[in-house]
Amino acid sequence: MHVPRPHLKMSQGEPPRQTSSRNVEISNALGLDFRAAERVASLAQCFFADVRIAMDGRRVDGRSVLGLLTLAAPCGARLELEAEGPEAEAVVEALAGLIGRGFDELDG
Numbered sequence: 555m556h557v558p559r560p561h562l563k564m565s566q567g568e569p570p571r572q573t574s575s576r577n578v579e580i581s582n583a584l585g586l587d588f589r590a591a592e593r594v595a596s597l598a599q600c601f602f603a604d605v606r607i608a609m610d611g612r613r614v615d616g617r618s619v620l621g622l623l624t625l626a627a628p629c630g631a632r633l634e635l636e637a638e639g640p641e642a643e644a645v646v647e648a649l650a651g652l653i654g655r656g657f658d659e660l661d662g
Contacts, residue, residue: 572603574642578649580631582656590657591622597648603639605649616649 580586586594598605598616605616609631614621616635627633633653637645652658 571638572640572642573636573638574646575634575636576646576650578633578635578653580627580629580633580653582659583629584659585629585631586622586625586627586633588619588623589659591619593652593657594622594649595619597652598645601637601639601641601645601648603637603642603645605645606636607649608634608636 582590584590594607595617606613607616607622607625608614609625609627612625613636614625616622616637625631625633635646635649637643639645
């Protein structure tokens with residue numbers, strides 16, 4: 555199990571870090587509501603990577619519930635997941651899975 559980790563900041567002299575990105579579509583009826591945003595942010599905090607989520611040209615911190623809510627992403631919205639850091643691929647894969655499963659919520 556991953557534990558929350560601090561944001562990463564590049565400093566001079568560090569080797570290039572791993573990056574990963576993927577496009578996903580929100581499939582649950584409520585879209586990216588508060589409960590879904592909290593699940594995304596909590597999961598993103600468990601990995602050693604900076605996470606950004608973008609929609610329609612707007613990019614927010616994937617660890618911030620408030621930032622995610624500002625996207626106002628409805629069902630059917632396309633999101634771009636981006637990560638940079640040692641666990642970039644893992645966090646993008648985990649977030650894509652969560653979103654693909656409808657944030658583990660049952661519709662209806």
